[in-house]
Amino acid sequence: MHEINAEELLLKKGVKPTPQRVVITEYLLSTHSHPTADEILDEVKNALPVSLSRATVYNTLKTLVEAGVIQEVVTEPGRSRYDANVSDHHHFVDTKTGAVFDIPAEVITPVKATLDERYKIDGYKVVFFGTRQD
Amino acid sequence: MHEINAEELLLKKGVKPTPQRVVITEYLLSTHSHPTADEILDEVKNALPVSLSRATVYNTLKTLVEAGVIQEVVTEPGRSRYDANVSDHHHFVDTKTGAVFDIPAEVITPVKATLDERYKIDGYKVVFFGTRQD
DNA sequence: CTCTGTAATTAGACTAAGTCTAAACTTGTA
DNA sequence: TACAAGTTTAGACTTAGTCTAATTACAGAG
Ligand SMILES: [Mn+2]
Ligand SMILES: [Mn+2]
Ligand SMILES: [Zn+2]
Ligand SMILES: [Zn+2]
Numbered sequence: 001m002h003e004i005n006a007e008e009l010l011l012k013k014g015v016k017p018t019p020q021r022v023v024i025t026e027y028l029l030s031t032h033s034h035p036t037a038d039e040i041l042d043e044v045k046n047a048l049p050v051s052l053s054r055a056t057v058y059n060t061l062k063t064l065v066e067a068g069v070i071q072e073v074v075t076e077p078g079r080s081r082y083d084a085n086v087s088d089h090h091h092f093v094d095t096k097t098g099a100v101f102d103i104p105a106e107v108i109t110p111v112k113a114t115l116d117e118r119y120k121i122d123g124y125k126v127v128f129f130g131t132r133q134d
Numbered sequence: 135m136h137e138i139n140a141e142e143l144l145l146k147k148g149v150k151p152t153p154q155r156v157v158i159t160e161y162l163l164s165t166h167s168h169p170t171a172d173e174i175l176d177e178v179k180n181a182l183p184v185s186l187s188r189a190t191v192y193n194t195l196k197t198l199v200e201a202g203v204i205q206e207v208v209t210e211p212g213r214s215r216y217d218a219n220v221s222d223h224h225h226f227v228d229t230k231t232g233a234v235f236d237i238p239a240e241v242i243t244p245v246k247a248t249l250d251e252r253y254k255i256d257g258y259k260v261v262f263f264g265t266r267q268d
Numbered sequence: 269c270t271c272t273g274t275a276a277t278t279a280g281a282c283t284a285a286g287t288c289t290a291a292a293c294t295t296g297t298a
Numbered sequence: 299t300a301c302a303a304g305t306t307t308a309g310a311c312t313t314a315g316t317c318t319a320a321t322t323a324c325a326g327a328g
Contacts, residue, residue: 018276018323037314053278058315060276077206077214078286079314092253103247111260112243119226119235121264126245129259133252152294152305171285187307192286212315213285 004029013067019050024060028070028084034091034100036079037061075100075127090126103128138163147201153184158194162204162218168225168234170213171195209234209261224260237262 006025010017023044028035035043041057061082064070073081075093081100088105103126111124140159144151157178162169169177175191195216198204207215209227215234222239237260245258 016275020277051277053280055279055316056277072211074208074211077208080211092249092255095256101253103249107249108245108247109243111245113237113262114241115226115237118267119262119264120266121226121262122229123264124260124262127259127261128247128253128255129257130253130255132254150295150304154306185306187309189287189308190306193306 009069010067013069015063015067015069020052020056021060021063023048023050023052024057025064025069025084028064028082032085032102034073034075034081034083036081038079040082073100090128092128092130092132094132095129096131099132101132143203144201147203149197149201149203154186154190155194155197157182157184157186158191159198159203159218162198162216166219166236168207168209168215168217170215172213174216207234224262226262226264226266228266229263230265233266235266 006022006029007017009029010021010025015021024040027040027044033039037054037057040061041052041054044057045052061070061072065072065082068086070082070084071086073083073091075081075091076098083102085102090103090105090108092101092103093099094101108126111126113119113121115121140156140163141151143163144155144159149155158174161174161178167173171191174195175186175188178191179186195204195206199206199216202220203218205217205220207217207225209215209225210232217236219236224237224239224242226235226237227233228235242260245260247253247255249255
């Protein structure tokens, strides 16, 4: 097993690996918490030597989403969350704590919709709601 | 077939049918467009004799959601949509136009997830993305 | 090695969605 | 008619996100 390297990943996806982009990507690769932009800003700014502005966090998240390095996840009104897991998967929201967990596509039954021919489905997202122990 | 009456519906759900609540409910019952709070405000304020403030729109939407008269629908970052269809259903987002369509629960295969026993699923929502003709 | 153009970062102004507050209005009941 | 409780209101406020204009970083050319 080899570590995922943020810088290599950015290069592979055609994104110039600036220090700010690298630390944001490293942070997202290191967590499964689906953090918001504000959480990313707090975490990366306080923990790392590089300077980081709010505008750069938003610019970087947009750049990373467009390059396919991360994905935006919307589970609740008001703010987006970000996820370095770009494999085909869905989400589980613990309605007590707000925590968001990954649900691999393989562990759910594929969703088939019988819609009239006007609809052309490109994809779908499933969000589960419930509670999780621990 | 008998018309759905907003005032009766509110009474049945235990919500005092004030003029503002009635017109907002009538508007939501009359459309399938899944409008945002701002769209509701514009539409109801311009088309109806009753006065209506922004705070009342938000207050009323919260009241109606809590009473089960309507549901909040989150399909995109940034704003919520509201839906007088409270039957068990899912949504289809036309990624070209942004329009949101209802998908009855019966026309999709039920989603079964095989998760470890820590997860207790209370429900799920499916959002389809694609395009729709017309 | 320096020059120079382009891309990236920045602070902070700005916007848009939503919340809150305190005062005024409405309504059901006594 | 008087009151209390509930509702509506304008507008201040908050928060997430965008935009702008200035600065900084840096790769390639000379
Ligand atoms: Mn913060
Ligand atoms: Mn408007
Ligand atoms: Zn995820
Ligand atoms: Zn709907």
